[in-house]
Amino acid sequence: MEIYNNHKKLFTAALCFFVLLTFFVAIGPAFTSQNNNAPLPGSKPLNRLETEGKAVFIAEGCVACHTQQVRNVDMDKVWGTRPNIAADYANITRTDVWRNTATLMGSERTGPDLTNVGTRQPSNDWHYLHLFNPRSVVAESVMPSYEWLFDIKDYAWPNDVVVNVPDDFKKGITGKIVATHKALALVAYLRSLKEVTLPDGKPVPIFLYGKSEAEKAAANTPGKGVTTKPEFDGAALYASNCQSCHQGNGEGLVGAFPALKGSKVVLDDNPEVQVTIIMKGYNGRVSEGYGVMPAVGTNNNLKPEEVAAIVNHERSNWGNNSKKVTADDVKKIIATFGKPETVIAKK
Known part of the structure; x- marks a missing residue:
């Protein structure tokens, strides 16, 4: 054929074939995918500070140890x-013309998945302390310390974010530990990572390979050689919602998170203040150096039965021994939240 003897025709045909193939294999599917994947209602694009924090997340190599994908x-x-x-990733856009910060789904879980960390751990103070020294809040953590994201100052300016690090983890530092702009941005990005509720009527994906209903029923049937477990495990709920700050021994962290062991709020027979703090958060001890407690119960959509289980766990452990509460007690307290505020006592 003449085309094989004419290099101009040969290269022109090859170029046209390449452009045509590129359109059908890459450009066309990309446009189709873009038009068919709208962000979920309620999802928000990253603001400027959160976008900077994402860049810090990438620069510090966090994606090497943390995934952002909850598998089925x-x-x-x-x-x-x-x-x-x-659709969870449809709001992710290019940083600029030259850089495409794609989804940071990751491939290894040396550390926990961060898809929903903004809901699991909404406390700014916890994140700053965790970045400065992960062992201060999670004793078993293998995460490196990111101390370079903080400055040491003799005096803090009014707008500075001072991190209250327990003395055992200060490594001889005597000045004020202040979060840099990079630390502020990184924490803002981490707190922005939240799963959005699917619209009503949209099928919710299921988790596969769990126990079947028959297996669960058999496991909870007396006489089958398995001890019946309570529906709401207070210890497990405390571990997943409260332990990262107040610690497994209930003693908290001195100068960072208050203790529940021996707490007046926990020992009070009237659970109103304790339930209110769990559901609405608490900032009454900021002047003492403690951080603001987020509304854990509300943020994590805890049921009254789950809140009651947590409250009873706190009331019956670490030497605490106070009156147990029921789910009905919790419901009655939550029902009063629309009424004039109740004064919350100090823990």
Whole structure:
């Protein structure tokens, strides 16, 4: 054929074929995908500070140890309320013309998945302390310390964010530990990572490979050689919602998070203040150096039965021994939230 003897025709044909193939294989599917994947209602694009924080997340190599994908397997239930779908990533856009910060789904979980960390751990103070020294809040953590994201100052300016680090983890530092702009941005980005509730009527993906209903029923049937477990495990709920700050021994962290062991609020027979703090958060001890407690119960959509289980766990452990509460007690207290505020006592 003449085309094989004419290099101009040969290269022109090859170029046209390449452009045509590129359109059908890459450009066309990209446009189709873009038009068919709208962000979920309620999802928000990153603001300027959060976008800067994402860049810090990438620069510090966090993606090497943390995923951002809740898979549809039973073992991933601890990381999110549902498996991720494509629409969860539809709000992610290019940083600029030259850089495309794609989804940071990751491939390894040396550390926990971060898809829903903004809901699991909404406390700014916890994140700053965790970045400065991970062992201060999670004793078993293998995460490196990111101390370079903080400045040491003799005096803090009014707008400075001072991190209250327990003395055992200060490593001889005597000045004020202040979060830099990079630390502020990184924490803002981490707190922005939240799963959005799917619209009503949209099928919710299921977690696969969990126990079937028959297996669960058999496991909870007396006489089958398995001890019946309570429906709401206070110890497990405390571990997943409260332990990262107040610690497994209930003693908190001196100068950072108050203790529940021996707390007047926990020992009070009237659970109103304790339930209110769990559901609405608390900032009454900021002047003492403690951080603001977020509204854990509300943020994590805890049921009254789950709140009651947490309250009873706190009231019956670490030497605490106070009156147990019921789910009905919790419901009655929550029902009063629309009424004039109750004065919350100090823990």
